[in-house]
Amino acid sequence: MYTGNELRDMFRKYFEERGHKILPSASLIPKDDPTLLLTVAGMVPFKPYFQRRVEPPFPRATTAQKCVRTPDLEEVGKTARHHTYFEMLGNFSFGDYFKNEAIPWAWEYITQVLKIPAEKLWVTIYPEDAEAKSIWVEKAGVKPERIVGDPENFWAAGPTGPCGPCSEIYIDLGETRGCGKPGCSVGCDCDRFLEIWNLVFMQYNRDEAGVLTPLPKQNIDTGMGLERIASVMQGVETNFDTDLFRPIIDFVAGLAGIAYKENPKSDLALKVVADHTRAVSFMLADGIRPNNEGRGYVLRRILRRAVRYAKLLGIDKPFLESVFRIIQRDYAHAYPELKENENFIVNHLNLEEKNFQATLEQGTQMLQEKVKGLLEQGGTVLAGTDAFYLYETYGFPVELTEEMLEEHGLAVDMPSFQAAAEEHRQRAKEQSQQMRAVSESPALVQKVKQLGITPFVGYDKISSMANIEGLFVAGEERQDAGEGEEVTIFLSETPFYAESGGQVADGGVLRTSRAEARVLDVKKGVTGTLYHRAQIVTGVLHVGETVEAVADQTNRLATTRHHSATHLLQAALRSVLGEHVQQAGSLVTPERLRFDFTHFSPLTPDDLRAVEGLINEAVLKNMPVEATEMSLDEAKQSGATALFGEKYGETVRVVKMGTFSKELCGGTHVQSTGEIGMVKILSEGGIGAGLRRIEAVAGLETLAYLRSLDEQVSEVAQLLKAQPADIGKRVGGLVAQVKDLERELSHLQAKLSKNEAEGLLSRVAEVEGIPVLAAQVQASDMEGLRQMADLLRSKLPTGVLVLGAVSEGKVNFVTAVSPTGLSGLHAGQIIKEVAKITGGGGGGRPDMAQAGGKDPSKVGEAIDRVPAILRGFLQK
Incomplete structure (x- = not known):
């Protein structure tokens, strides 16, 4: 039985022996690709080579590429093979070899190196790809009856660009793994037939009209999931049962004090925690930081999902760092960044876990309030929208919500939860579809390919003589451009630094004897070509002429x-x-x-x-x-x-x-x-x-x-009538004086509030036999209003108190009920109705609550309505 590490090494060595350059995995952060948040496939780092935006530095390569995909995040743990993080083994040809080599090598590797019996294997092809079928039969030796046509076997990078047919290798895992239906065969949704390798034959370019044109240089892109082939070679039912996952799962099970494969519900949680901590570890190792945007949001979401499912297992204490140590131990030899960036990974794991635990506690409190409300109203089902709100805002998986509700004999309205989740998914999908890369004109792209790397001479000098090798206006190539036009200029060499590594681009001028252009910006393309964006100030610039390029020396x-x-x-x-x-x-x-x-x-x-x-x-x-x-x-x-x-x-x-x-x-x-x-x-x-x-x-x-500081110090010294060296001492004295005045003011305000409060006691009225004091008063803020309420409560031990105040356009209310529960009255419910009259809201405890309002002109009306509001509650 081969380990996952051995399978990774065997694959790369096999193709190295066939002339492929072994390359380390690229980062999970795609380089120079605004269309992707994360590296989602083995071919992603090679897109510039396949599209010939960059000339490949080697004809063929092989990799084990780190990948992260999250569209099926909810399926992780529920199926045998869904993952967020996975490794894709691949061999690639950049116009070097094609089907005649790729197909026999794939078959030889599967049948002779891995020694999987040919009678267990099936091959799918694109129905119109007769060439591939012929090679599978004649060169690889596959029996024709084991080759199946599949109209979906056509790969494309997008609506336009490189594309071509593909061919897949499936393994039959046996009838016991199947659905038992008479028509069960390759392509069935059951687990019997497992795709283990896909070979993409990039042989066409598709234009905007959908016309396919043969590429001058055809490419090979293959992919075999390490986790999948490990499950096959190790004879286990799911990827989670391979040695790539079991050490993590067993460790987490130990933390939870449970055993794997004893309870389907806990098994699901164990798989999610193992998968997600692996993904988070590798994302952090590549420098992705948790935040609320882009790939940082993806990372945070996966990490929080791991913590949530650990909570389902009964793991309440921080655990991510200890799980990371298992991942580091087993993977660092292949991915040294797990060791090199250890401090960064561990610090972020601990910080995110600590912060999220606090969020979970808030969510628990909210759920407890929902439970209390349901029980008081005699309800038995929590609205699906409420369950989804807990999931999306506080990170509660619906399973955790269900578990907490079950303790009280309650349930979740799952159909409405699923509807809310689907609506959210659709919104996210629409937003995702709005993300588009900024595309360049075809003429500009062609020029960049032609020119290649622009020599930068600015390390040693601030100016140079260069030839204009291209002029573009609004994406259209021109032979000349005149005064007032904004142009993109390509030079044979340049002293202008292009924006890169945090350093802004140089500005400056381009001069000929009869023209001058002001350089506004300089950018570097993925090919190393430098784009000079310039405004022509005088004269006309022509392609082919020589210009003096001068960067702004001062800047x-x-x-x-x-x-x-x-x-x-x-x-x-x-x-x-x-x-x-x-x-x-x-x-x-x-x-x-x-x-x-x-x-x-x-x-x-x-x-x-x-x-x-x-x-x-x-x-x-x-x-x-x-x-x-x-x-x-x-x-x-x-x-x-x-x-x-x-x-x-x-x-x-x-x-x-x-x-x-x-x-x-x-x-x-x-x-x-x-x-x-x-x-x-x-x-x-x-x-x-x-x-x-x-x-x-x-x-x-x-x-x-x-x-500037010196001028400010001199100005302050003049205001204080002091020497600059003495201003600290003088300001300290002023601060002490201000504090004394603030204390005196506070004392006077308290005295005024006390006098006002004592005057208010004469306005106590009875509502249904209960003493009630409702009044609009003067208070500078909510704290002052609360202090006045506390003073009045000491004078009115039994009754209801409602105070309203307006300060700087803000409306504040405080309500108190003494003693707590008097005649079934609840301060939070009372104040909610009072504040509603002014367009506000609030709530609080049964004995005391506070609220805000929006319309100061209606405070008097709200106070006048207090008796009616109280009668409404008392009659219930």
């Missing part, structure tokens, strides 16, 4: 100082706070720098002083700044810091600043740290769970900032 130098300061900042943060600090984003402009990083608590003033001190010490040492190109492996071995979550090419640029900092970076930098000038941290704060942000200035911008 470039200021940007460079801030970029170099960012490197010193990261090194200083890691020195002061610890090696767990990772860059999580940056912005480098001529005016300032912004640096986002991973850390789980605010920096103290001492921390900030230490960081700022280390940076400026490094500046004063005037250390040389050296940039060297080397292989990625050499860079890692040298200790260079890489941007977390970023995938680099085989050759990288390492920027070293003395012994203080060493990072992978493609940006522009000073030649020695002394050129940076003084660095001043302006602010530090949190921007999300486990994320902090520092903003700082360097060089002349620091001088400008300090001058």
Whole structure:
């Protein structure tokens, strides 16, 4: 029996022996692909090669690719093979070989390497793909009667673009795994026939009219799920029973004090927890951070689902870190990022789990209120919309809601729950369909393919002579463009830095003897081609002519100082706070720098002083700044810091600043740290769970900032009629004086409130024999209103109190019932009706409640209606 790890290695080795380059799995964050949130298939990292937006650096490759898919999230654990995270084994050809090689290799691997008997295998083809059928029979040796046509066997990247027929290999797992129906065969929904490999033959390009044109270079894209083939080779019923999952499941079962395969309900929860913690671990390892948008939202949703299902198992204490350790132990040899990014993963797991537990407690309280209301009203069924609200807002799986309701003999209206869930899914689907990548004109795409990488000469100089190799206006290629037009310009080389790595693009000018254009922006395409967006100021620019390209030197130098300061900042943060600090984003402009990083608590003033001190010490040492190109492996071995979550090419640029900092970076930098000038941290704060942000200035911008501070200090000193050195002392005295005045004011207000309260007691009236005081009073805020209510309650031990006040356009109400439960009256219910008259609402305890309103003009009417409201409750 082969382990999952052995099967992964065997597959890649088999294709390496057949000329394929073994590549590490790409990140779960798709690179340069705005159409995808996550890497969902093995071919995703190679889309630029298949579409020939980038010329492939090698003709064939093989990978074990990390993938995450969530459209069928609700099915995880219910079926044998649905997962959020899975590994896709694949071999790929970029115009090198095609069906004649791919088909026999697939059959040979399945039957001779894995030794699966041919009589258990079936092959499906696209009915019109006679070529594939012939190869399966003649070259692979498959019997014709075991080849089945399937009209759905046609793959496409989208409505237009590369596409082609595909062919699948199925294994017959035996009648005992089937549905027993007479027509049970390949394609049946039961578990008997399992697809284990899909071969996609990209041989056409489909245009907008749906016309298929043969591709000049045909591609192969195959995929075999590691979890699926492991279940086959290990002879188990589901993917969850393989060694890829069982250690996780058994560990979680141990935490819950239960056994796997004893209870279908707990088995479902165990599978969900195992699957989801695996997905979350790998997503965090690739630098995805939990948040409320995009892939961060997907991560948070999966993580919370794991916690919710663990709760169903009776696991109430934090557990995610301990489960992660099992995943790390079993997978880190193949995916070292699980070890390299351990601190980041563990910190986020613990923080998210802690925060979500608090949310779950809120949801539990809300459910308990719903239960209480149902019992009081004699109901037996919770509305499906309420159950879905608990699910969507507080993360309660409906199973958990059902379990808590069962304790009270109640149930959930499941049809309406499912309707609410379906409505939500449809809305999400519509929003998803609205996501579209910004498409370029076909002419522009073709030009980019033709030009390839644009040489960047800006590391060494600020200007250069270059030829105009392409001009585009509104996506249309032109031979010339004139004054006033905004154009996209391609140059033979450029000194302009393209926006990348957080550093903004250079501005500047393009000049000929008769024309000038202002460069507005520079972008880098996936091919390495640089796009110059420019406005022609005077004259006409022509394709083929030579221009002087001049970047704005002042802005470039200021940007460079801030970029170099960012490197010193990261090194200083890691020195002061610890090696767990990772860059999580940056912005480098001529005016300032912004640096986002991973850390789980605010920096103290001492921390900030230490960081700022280390940076400026490094500046004063005037250390040389050296940039060297080397292989990625050499860079890692040298200790260079890489941007977390970023995938680099085989050759990288390492920027070293003395012994203080060493990072992978493609940006522009000073030649020695002394050129940076003084660095001043302006602010530090949190921007999300486990994320902090520092903003700082360097060089002349620091001088400008300090001058501004000096001017402000001088202005304050003049107002205080004090010397600048004495303003701290003078302000301290003023603050003490203000506090004394505030205490005196508070004392006077309390005295006034007491006098007003004593005057109000003469207005107590009776409603059905109950003393009632309802009045509009003066109170600056809700706290003042509550204090007055407390004072009146001490004077009115039996009765109902309703006070209303208006302050700064805001309406506030307080209601009290003494003693609690007097004549069945409930303060929260009373105030709800009173506040409703002013367009507001509220609630609270039976003895005391508060509310707000929207219409101050109706406060008097609300107070006048109190007796009628009370009679309504008393008559019930």
